[in-house]
Amino acid sequence: MSAPITEKYPNYSPGLEGVIAGISTISEIDSDRSSLQYRGYDVHDLAEQGCFEETCYLLLNKKLPTVAELAAFKKTLADEYEVPSHIYDVLRALPKTTHPMDMIRTAYSALAPFDPDYDAPSTDGDANLRKAIRIVAKAGTMVGNGHRIRMGQEPLAPRKDLGVAANFLYLVNGTEPDAKTVQVMDASLTLYAEHGFNASTFANRVTVATLSDLYSGIVTGIGTLRGPLHGGANEEAMRMILEIGEPENAQAWIDDALATKKKIMGFGHREYKKGDSRAFYLTKIAKELGIEKGNTKYGQIADILEKTMLERKNLFPNVDFPAAYAYYLLNIPIDLYTPIFVIARVSGYSAHAMEQLANNRLIRPTVIYEGDKNLEYTPIEKR
């Protein structure tokens, strides 16, 4: 049997695990304490006592806002909710079967040339901040109205009197959401906003590090977030919970899944080995929501899966697991779960893009070549 690849190449870390690929002041994951801080503030405090707009302000401006600064920032965002109608024409041209993640990725691509700072150099920090605000403000509108378009409905004018979470929910349903729904959505956006050098944020930084623009970074990020090992896990987790159906089926289901070596979506994390701090908080919210809505069965299924995964695999749920059944209890269509992640994470992507561009170096790792060498070329007619 050949030696493990890491013995053969001691400097190689598959999946870049443990590799330090940058220095950042945006967020810190402390895996030992299972904690996450945005610019030094615990996400629990931000989610419980603040609002998503405050987190966006913190990520983009590197400090918490005052009352007046937050009010002005919310107004600036609301004034930027609207998108050019051409974006809706592009979305209408897509097949109705298009996944909303592909719609939002396409929407950002189409949006870039409409940005008033389109021609600004990618190193112009002021222009980048203005772009970042537009990017954050328009996400909920594009996901919400993108959903309407694929449902054969007309886009609605965004509601400037509502925050990001409420405006998005209003566009999806065509009615103003209740306060509890807005609170859960807002907290989940705060928890999803930023998470260090995760795959999509890193991909976003790789893109802007070529001195490409913020929008290209966002498009790269969304494409990377889409997969089930990353953001796509929240949709897959809900499909799994629905497949289980009832709490009495859960034990047999998970026993069988583990026996057949299935990956259980919404469990495990590259960074957190003692639990995902965001999941602790969102699990509490999701279970309370179930009690409030008189539907505790998803919480009960979750309890069984969580206990079994911990006992047998020493794995904890990640944020995508409670987010899945919280969103389901809020009647949000499953294929909007990962796009909701986008609405939140574009704030983190933008902060990282600006940080990268403020002190840039091209990101270009190296690779070990293991293919053939020095082969003799035979002209095509002689092969």
Ligand SMILES: CC(C)(COP(=O)(O)OP(=O)(O)OC[C@H]1O[C@@H](n2cnc3c(N)ncnc32)[C@H](O)[C@@H]1OP(=O)(O)O)[C@@H](O)C(=O)NCCC(=O)NCCS
């Ligand atoms: C998040 C994730 C990609 C991290 O991956 P990673 O750091 O590369 O860890 P690995 O996939 O190498 O997993 C290490 C071990 O734990 C197991 N494992 C990890 N997550 C698992 C899961 N969700 N279900 C079952 N087993 C899992 C792996 O099979 C592997 O076991 P092995 O060593 O016996 O082969 C992984 O946990 C996963 O695929 N989770 C499900 C998808 C998900 O929820 N993604 C959202 C992340 S926020």
